[in-house]
Amino acid sequence: MDSRARRPLNTYYLIAFIFTWTCWIGAILLGYEDKTFIEIVNRQFQSGQELATFILFRIGVYGPLLAALITTGYLYKTRGLKEFWQRLTRWHIPVRWYLFVFLLPVLINLAVVLIGLLIGVELSAFFASGLPVSYIILLFIYQIITSGLEEPGWRGFVLENLLEKYPADKASWILGLVWAIWHFPYLFYLYWGGGIQVLLPSLLGFTLAIIGQTFIISWFYVNTRSIFLAILLHAWLNTSAAVIIGEITIVNPALGIIPGLATWLVVFVLIKRYGNQLTVNPG
Numbered sequence: 151m152d153s154r155a156r157r158p159l160n161t162y163y164l165i166a167f168i169f170t171w172t173c174w175i176g177a178i179l180l181g182y183e184d185k186t187f188i189e190i191v192n193r194q195f196q197s198g199q200e201l202a203t204f205i206l207f208r209i210g211v212y213g214p215l216l217a218a219l220i221t222t223g224y225l226y227k228t229r230g231l232k233e234f235w236q237r238l239t240r241w242h243i244p245v246r247w248y249l250f251v252f253l254l255p256v257l258i259n260l261a262v263v264l265i266g267l268l269i270g271v272e273l274s275a276f277f278a279s280g281l282p283v284s285y286i287i288l289l290f291i292y293q294i295i296t297s298g299l300e301e302p303g304w305r306g307f308v309l310e311n312l313l314e315k316y317p318a319d320k321a322s323w324i325l326g327l328v329w330a331i332w333h334f335p336y337l338f339y340l341y342w343g344g345g346i347q348v349l350l351p352s353l354l355g356f357t358l359a360i361i362g363q364t365f366i367i368s369w370f371y372v373n374t375r376s377i378f379l380a381i382l383l384h385a386w387l388n389t390s391a392a393v394i395i396g397e398i399t400i401v402n403p404a405l406g407i408i409p410g411l412a413t414w415l416v417v418f419v420l421i422k423r424y425g426n427q428l429t430v431n432p433g
Contacts, residue, residue, distance in 0.1 A: 158225050159311055166217035166303060167332060173210030174335045177203045182339070187281070187289050187392070211296050214303025214332075222307065237310075238302055240376040247374055248382075254366070254416070255387045259394035261412040266398075271405065278396045286393055293385035301380040304329055304364075305371045313372070318428040319421060322368040326361030333360070355399070355406030362413030363387065369420050369428045 182203040185194070195201040222230045263276045281289065304325060312321035333356065341352040371380050391409070399406040420428060 158221055159308060161225070162217045162221045162303070162307055163328065164217075165220055166213040168213075169216055170210040170213030170332060171335055173206050173213070174339075177207035177210070178335070178339050180206070182207050184340075187292065188285065190292075191285065191288060208296060212299060214300045214307075216303075218303040218307035234302070234306060237306055237375055238377040240374070241378045243374045243376055243379060247370065247376075247379060250370070251379060251383045252386060255383070255390040256394070258387075258409075258412050258416060259390050261415065262395050262409050265408050265412060266395075266405065269408075271398075275398050276395055277393070279393050281393060286389065289392060290385055290389045293388045294381060297388055298381040298385035301367075301384050302377050305367060305380040306377040309368060309371060317426040318368050318372050319365070319426040322365045322428075323361065325368075326364030327357070329364060330357040330360040352399075352406050355410050358407065358410035359413050362410060362417050365417040365420065365428075366413065369424070372428050373430050 180203045181199065183200065185204060190204075195204065218234070219231075222234050226233075263273075266276065267273060308325050308328070309321060312324055315321075316324070334353070337353055337356055338349070341349045344352075367380055367383055370376075370383055395409065399409065424430060
């Protein structure tokens with residue numbers, strides 16, 4: 151990729167990483183503590199500082215969105231922002247893609263359960279979120295307006311640019327690795343206390359899973375060019391994982407490889423069926 155082609159991506163990476171890592175590392179240094187979704191909904195914060203660090207940490211998730219808007223506006227001006235908005239609001243797509251969005255994550259997480267059972271994990275370790283149905287709906291909405299809004303950056307900007315130079319599979323490898331590294335401060339926060347023997351397998355398992363997820367979201371995006379659909383998919387991936395497999399990989403980091411394996415089973419099927427461009431109707 152020549153220097154002119156790299157310029158938009160380098161600008162994007164710089165803004166996204168600096169903004170997010172500043173918020174996340176700053177919040178962690180100020181005493182950030184993770185909260186369950188029920189604690190968030192019930193506003194169970196012990197002090198103003200705890201609430202402030204929570205807000206600062208959550209603001210960090212908007213780094214990719216902010217980077218996409220700034221870079222698009224600066225380099226591509228009004229025309230670029232208009233085209234970006236069209237992809238962001240592209241919701242009128244074949245119904246089967248919406249069915250895939252809501253079925254595929256569930257099937258992937260059920261595969262995680264099956265693999266876990268086969269290697270001796272107790273069934274009680276899964277489906278343990280305790281969330282009532284109304285909370286699951288709220289969690290999905292929460293994921294849409296937080297993690298889901300990473301997608302205008304990762305898919306709407308980075309993947310869109312990478313696809314101008316690379317086939318979808320190579321673009322997904324590149325984006326998946328970058329997306330995984332972007333999460334690393336949070337993973338260090340979660341697993342550093344367990345020592346290097348816990349941290350390294352956790353980083354590896356997460357990176358494996360996130361690259362696999364990148365291939366899956368790329369498949370959706372390549373065939374629809376809809377950022378809106380990518381937002382829904384990202385949010386539902388997180389929601390279904392929270393409900394079905396919960397925090398099993400946090401409680402037992404050694405099991406972190408299982409979601410990656412289940413995700414890559416789907417990736418192998420997609421590549422085998424649709425090739426390196428991941429297009430359902432090539433040509």
